[in-house]
Amino acid sequence: MTSAGLNLIAQALSIYGRDLRLEVSNSRFQEMFNLPDSLVTPGARFDDTIRYLAETGEYGHVADVEAYVAQKVEQARAFEPHYMERTRANGRTISVEGSPLPQGGWVTVYTDITRAKRSEELLRARSEELSDQVLAHAEELSATNRELAATITALEEAKRQLTAMEARTRLTTEMMPAHIAHVDAQGYYTYSNRRLSVVLPGSPSEIVDMHMSEVLGPGSFAKVKPHLDAAYAGQSPVFEFTEDHDSRRIRVALTPDGQGGVYLMSMDITEETQARVALQQTRRRALAAQMTSGLAHDFSNLLTIILGMQGKLAKMPLGPEARELVAATQATARRGGRLLDRIADMTGKRTLRPRATDLHALLHDLKILASPSLPRGVGLSVLDHAPDAPIMLDPGMLQDALLNLILNARDACGATGQITVSVHAVGDIWIEIAVTDTGPGFSPEALKQALDPFFTTKGGEGSGLGLPMVYDMVKLTGGDLRLRNTPSGASVTLRLPYRAAPPMAGGLALLVEDSDDLRVAVRDMLVDLGHTVIEAASVDEASALLADVEDIRLVLSDIRLQGKATGLDLLDRVAAGGPPIVLMTSLPQNDPLHRAALVRAPVLTKPFTRAQLSALIGGEEAA
Known part of the structure; x- marks a missing residue:
């Protein structure tokens, strides 16, 4: 139907894509330039068409055809809206109007204006009353009007593209889990993607024309202001601060706009900070354990020798003063042993069991x-x-x-x-x-x-x-x-x-596990604890069920699953206010995925018993 409609118009039309291959043309395009079928078939190369036209004399005498083709291809890659008129080798005159497309490529319309040109020449020849200057101006005005019409068309298309681009940009920014905004030189908001209340709950969403100090409050604004002043001075600071209301950790990036204002992007990194702190402490403890284990071993041996020697001394016939020294030495050595035990407790493997x-x-x-x-x-x-x-x-x-x-x-x-x-x-x-x-x-x-x-x-x-x-x-x-x-x-x-525990036993539970045997065993545990269970084997399946099924009160998911997505990706996909998620894994605790999971959700280490599962999700008391 589209082809039939294009074939009805009087002008020749062609559309080439960003890869310089023909997408669409009408029959008038083939007729006007006498093109073979291969060059009007979708996928035909632009350079082949230009080469054919140059070789058949469409552009007059061309000394170096390949250089001419290369020049036209280079112009096409940097396509600009244009309007021109040219006389063909066969003596007919055409207008060429081109406009780029938003997704790449361009559309070109060719109009035969030979009759209009001849009418202008006939008018010049037969109009004795009109001066050559008036006729020249008339011709120039006619050409200018045609060029103006083409320019207006191009501007309207550009306006449509800009409007669509602005709508897409706003939709994109409003979907981001970050606040993006702009303030002028006085600190008043001139733009916001209306996501401030996501980063700082309790803050207003509509903040345009409000001052930063009014929106953020005096405490948070005081922490931001030195960095804002630096941005006004031309720097691009990135910093973190703890806001006053809920003590959330916020990361802010400021970028000068070059005209006195500043762009801002802020996001809540509280969970990231908690994970970072826990990971740093785990690494410190591992390093401390590595450094102290050898020393503790040697000191334990030395203390054992000291206690043995003091034990022998205690059996010898010594005076009261010497016996007191032996007893004091033994007590000090035992205290050293207890101290080594505490060092081992502190630097050894201490596993959180939430x-x-x-x-x-x-x-x-x-x-x-x-x-x-x-x-x-x-x-x-x-x-x-x-x-x-x-x-x-x-x-x-x-x-x-x-x-x-x-x-x-x-x-x-x-x-x-x-x-x-x-x-x-x-x-x-x-x-x-x-x-x-x-x-x-x-x-x-x-x-x-x-x-x-x-x-x-x-x-x-x-x-x-x-x-x-x-x-x-x-x-x-x-x-x-x-x-x-x-x-x-x-x-x-x-x-x-603050991590709320999953709900008490009962209700609908989503079990995400890619091993059939394990899924059967865990499902039986959940059923014994009073849950009705639906199952998935991948994050995509689980996401679809969460979107379609209401009243899911608990999600129990493995970390490693079918496909590239993991249980951590499932955490990201569950919207705020969604059901709580408990993760389970057989990965060792030093695995990066296991460490990252520990600070984001409750984690069950496989194998686990029904009692351990019950204790974690708040069901029956663990045996």
Whole structure:
């Protein structure tokens, strides 16, 4: 139908693609230039057509045909809108109007204007009353009008292309998980892709004509302003800051526009930062273990020899003073052995085992465990503002760390004082746990070095490994630890990533596993825990099911699956507010995929039992 329509028009028409091959032409194109069928067949080469026309005399005498063809091909590669008129070798005159296409290539329309030209010449010959100047102007005006009409057509096409390009650009920027904006020289927004509320929840989406300080708030704007001033001065800073509302970590890139304004791109990298912190801590621990394992082995041997020699001395008939020295040496050597054990605990393999944890119950048990070790004059208060829903934590590691902090606070308070443990959520990003006391607080030296291994203010009674072990636990989760003094004493604040636990047993579960045998075994476990199960073998299948099936309450996915996509890609595809995802894998813990998964979602290491699965997803109590 398209070909039939093109054949009805009086002009010759051809369309060549970006590869300089014919896409479409009409019958008038073949008739006008007397082209063979091979040159009007889709796919015919542009250079072959030019060569044929040059050899048949279409362009008059051409001394070097190949050079002429090469010149025309070069012009076609850098195609520009144009209008021209030329007289052919057969004496007829044609107009040639060309316009580029948005996807590459161009369309050209050829119009035979011989009759119009002859009419102009006849008018010149027969009009004695009109001066040659008027006729020349008339001819020039006629040609100009034709060229103007072609230019208007080209401009309208360019306008249409620009409008479509602008719409595509805006749609693309509004789909990005980042805020893209522009501010003028005074700091007022002139453009925004309306994604600021995704990066900073609670912020407005429509911010054009608003000032940055009004949009970001005074605290966040104060952190951005020095870098904004640098961008106004011509630099292109990239920086990170922690915003005040939910303590999200934000990365911002600023680029001057060359006219006094600045382009901005900002994105939430909180999860990336948590993963980076956890990975750095894992690497530090591996390096520390490598460095200390050999030393610990040698020192253990030396301590064994010392204890053996002192044991022999203790059996000899020595005086009271010598016996005291032997006993003191033995006690010191044993203390050295305990210290080596703690070093091994700190630098050895400590695996996080997050599970659905009721923080209320953990804090209740913590108070029961810690209270008997406190003097009568030291009180322990727990301010429990933790979320009611279960949270993914390693309860054993966390409880050990909090007990360590409470015992440190006890030693700081002495015979009387007050210890307070307070817990609350910071948005949906962090769980913040603070242990404060009414002791003398940290000395300036302790504030700088308390997290360094072996630093202690307890003299011979302390190992200097308590706070470093707490710090190690926090960093393994991707969190952070802060020491400070309050008006009443010292405070140690832990920030752990807030990861809500999967829902309680029951409901529809999506199982993503590419091994048929494993899928059967895991499905039976989920069914035993009260779930209805649907299955997929790849990320693409799982994504399709998530899009089509409502009420999926849990996704249990292997990390390595059919195809190139992994369980981590499935995490990226699940929209905010979608069902929680639990990953499972048989990869070793030092595998990059396994390490990356640990800081983004709960991970079950294969093989696992029904009880372990139940503990992780918050179903029946693990046996």
